[in-house]
Amino acid sequence: MINQKPGHDDVAVLSIASRLRSAATSLRPQRAGVVYALTLLVVILVITTAVVGQPAYLSSTNISNILGQLAPDAILAVFMTVVLISGNFDLSVASVAALAAATALETIDTLGPVPAILLALAVGAVVGFANAILVQKVGVNAFIVTLGAMTAVRGVVLIVLNGESVTAKSRSLVNIDSLVLSVPFWVGALAGIGLLALAFVRFRQARRASALPLDGFFVALIIAGVLVLVVSFVAPELLTQPLPVWLMVFVTLAASLGLRFLVPGRKLYAVGSNPEAARLSGINVNLYKMAPFVLSGIAAAAVGLIYAGRFNSVDPNALTGTELTVIAAAILGGTSLFGGAGYVGKSVLGTVVLFTLSNGFNMLNLGSNYQYVVQGVVLIAASAVYTVASRSRRRQKVADLAPATVVTSAKETE
């Protein structure tokens, strides 16, 4: 009886249908809602702009424009997601970014670009570390700690800038920010083919009953592969982007692959899901609760540098409110506020949704007054869809559970 392996005895090789069915679960609204939202939004905007007689919405110029605008927030959203997965919260990112920008611009003319940049990143790391210590070691709630940090750090920015904006003489930051990198179209084509090939390999692997069922990663590979191919052949000019956009792409890829395929990523999810079980399994919970704050601080500083480079100047109220946009993006992407669940790729898509909305409003000359109403409604609607869909899924689960009961009984009667 001990050697029985329920469920698999009769299915050594899974059918194609069952493989695709397991992949399809990742396409349910509560898993892929942000993809549908984005698709719907783009379709609506493409049609409306065409009807109204505006320039084509999906033009390379407009897409590049949106990408450039959203890159800093998307980078923040990636690290916000990491913090949220660990079961914490970071409201201080926008203030930290402003402080880093102020630090760099104040010091770059005297210290030179490299020390100024390092100093700015160090400032971000220090604030992140302070947040981490207060949350994990002292035990104050993360919401309160980072709300305090958000206010206090903004105060420091005001002190440093003496209430006025600052402009640097050195053009180094501007040059870095506007550095444009081009990827040849054949590299893009190869990358697209590579992604599709990986998807095919996973599909083949999934034939074995013992293999991991096909999941969202498989679907994401196919979508990403097709997108990259389309871009490479139809609009290769999109492969020429400024450094911040490439940084966003790199950070998103690195974080999502790291979270999925590296042991620390797995441990981060474990710590966020159930810190006590993780601790009693020998995982260093302190490390995995604290490191995300430090990373988030450094990333915020990097975003501050991008911002500083964009205008070569920063005013005391720069980036105010960005932390909320970033958290909204993570929530749109389905990240749990309770820790242990979330995907950085989806949070980046959440950022894309928010920026597409505001871009669309601008293109249609609808005025920014309505924009916030729509953003707020979209956010709440997304959360409602996730909540309702996962509730009805839980009900479905109860029904799915029943087979296990039968197996139990069968076992006992042997």
Add this chain to the structure above:
Amino acid sequence: MVVVPPSAHHHDTPGSPTLEIRNITKTYPGGTQALRGVTLSLRPGVVHGLVGANGAGKSTLIKIIAGAERPTTGELRWLGTSTDWRRPADAQSAGVAVVHQQSPVVPALSVLENVYLGNEATGLWRPQDRIAEFAALCARVAFVIDPHTIVAELSVGDRQMVSILRALAQNPALILLDEPTASISPAERAGVLGAARSLAASGVAVVFVSHFLNEIMQICDEVSVLRDGQLVDEFDAAGMSVERMVSGIVGNRLHAVEAFKPAHAIGEVVLDVRGLRSTSMGSVVDLEVRRGEIVGIAGLLGSGRTSLLKAIFGADRRVSGEVIVNGESISASPERAVAGGVAFVPEDRLSQGLIADWEIWRNTALADSRELSRRFGLIDIAKERALATRAQNDLGIVAPSIDAAVKDLSGGNAQKVVFAKWIYKTHHVLLLDEPTAGVDVAGKADLIKLIRDLAARGIGVLVVLSEFEELLSLVDRVVVLRHGAIEAEFRADDVSVAELTASVGGLA
């Protein structure tokens, strides 16, 4: 409290049934038959015991009685008329009250406020009007408590009594006690059991569900045994015996494994605890466990059993002392302990031992990321899944596949997953805190065999178990813990359950 034996309660005229369950079946969407034609009759003044393994259909039957599920076919007759409850509120207003294993109480409110919560009668809450009524309720179950005590200050057992009072305040004709004693200490169980008897004596029909067969023996007038969604045996107090219940529950399965204690070799000292004290321990402890040896820790709830295990594992801050595993001193952190070959199976599986939402295979890989990964910290999913499959076969984990979430598993199977997390990497010491709590008879036998196998492999086992009979049948040696200190030590063969109970309670 004295529990009156059931024989004193025989009714000459049992009265017409409060609830009749007639040929009930329950088929879930997806085709699973949880119940296959169950007929039961619950009468006033009778304590009706309901036993069965996890998955036997017990929970479904309870849900149907409580109105939380509707039967697929068959009929429910309430006080002689056919009824169709669509939601728990329907059953409740008809007169069914349910007390669960851990019924929710509001910790911040007083006992009185909890008992009448949602049943305040008028918009204005006037406690003094309810005191007399409350006293009458308490008298019915022979329970004494200050109605103004804040529930947060009560023990788990007293909270359970508050739940029972709350159920009683609805003046039910049928009360369903669903494992009411599972999470409370043996000393407090008598109160709950006595309450069940008193309720029956006052004319209520009582359904008593428990894994503790001795409790069933003690208080039930009649017993129904469920297996595979069917009633396989029914008997009254006269025909009742633990053997009959066990064979009904497990079918033809061998359950002798629990009683048979194989001889095994005991080697050198593998765990040496010297002068250990943590922030949550009341006293300094010295202890040795040898390879292949199973050492039990006996003590009452609050005697510091869990604290001792956690101190050894380094999960609580260490104040003094040393833990030496296989000759090496281990500093106080779970990470160091795990690296040193120590494993800990905590008391509460789902909140401390496992990540409930995760699949079996990610849980079994939780403690062993180094062995299971490739270079550069790259996760080796194939290896992790192979381990889970191996564990499923080795330990007989009953689940649709290794992709099933552990929260969907029965208690025994979830516990096997916790064991699987450790057994392929732990070479020295296994710390077990109530490893068989909430596990059905069949699962228990599997776990006990597993613990013995691990000891036979040369692992030193230190185990906390509240069921002394089970403890003595498992261990070689038992230490008695009182107020955090080791007060006595026995060889398992030299001590009886009665002597151990006396020692634990400070009587010997």
